[in-house]
Amino acid sequence: MTAQVRKGYAKGRARRSEILDQAMTLFGEAGYRGTSLRLIAQRCGISHPGLLHHFPTKESLLLAVLEHRDAVDEVWLYAGDPRGVERLRRLADLTELNATRRGIVELFTLLAAEATSPEHPAHAYFVRRYRTSVADALRAYEEAAAAGYLRPEIDPALAARQLIALMDGLQVQWLLSDGATDMAQAVRAHIACQLTLNFAASTAC
Structure with missing residues (x-):
């Protein structure tokens, strides 16, 4: 794997993590129904198609957010x-x-x-x-x-x-x-x- 490819993967992981953080915040503030994928994309500074590249549906993002919340909570619970x-x-x-x-x-x-x-x-x-x-x-x-x-x-x-x-x-x-x-x-x-x-x-x- 070249350095350029590794850099691309790292950037993709960072972007995905940012989307999850912003989605978790927005779902917490406005709820699932009150938060759109377009709003999450806007908060992340990316296009709607750019967000769909990582999470093709709102449902897939929701499940990822729940798992992400568990991961964040576990760091605190197990500290x-x-x-x-x-x-x-x-x-x-x-x-x-x-x-x-x-x-x-x-x-x-x-x-x-x-x-x-x-x-x-x-x-x-x-x-x-x-x-x-x-x-x-x-x-x-x-x-x-x-x-x-x-x-x-x-x-x-x-x-x-x-x-x-x-x-x-x-x-x-x-x-x-x-x-x-x-x-x-x-x-x-x-x-x-x-x-x-x-x-x-x-x-x-």
Whole structure:
């Protein structure tokens, strides 16, 4: 591969990353329906055909944005390799972060419901994502149990599924209450009732 070809690939990757960043921002601000490909192209300083070169449909861009958001969140979630209770605390903090990006939460919630159909283009993405999310929560609960911080009557496997269900269910309530529902407080209170130590000074079972 020549230096010129490598430079072209690097430029293409940088352009794709910029499109995803701008699309994620615009979807978060105006929602999926309120954001057009032309607007995203304009924000990136490229032509509409130029954007279609990277993402031929709005749907393909949407799936890429969801995966990109996961990648960005994972950098923050995994920073410092948190384990056990600290890992659960990061998951609770994630709900607080989501409260700052209504458009993305709305988009995720809508697609998660639609993607229960095996024919939906995002079906495989959500199957994989939920499997990974539950497994991640299970590992955190198991580590908390091994450290002696999980109440003996709490089953880590069941707790993991309950936590992910709670987080997603709260997003629906938060959207319908126009942001009045405190997602982070509810998640922290739920986790606090499962632990043998004070999860947060402001949280009590």
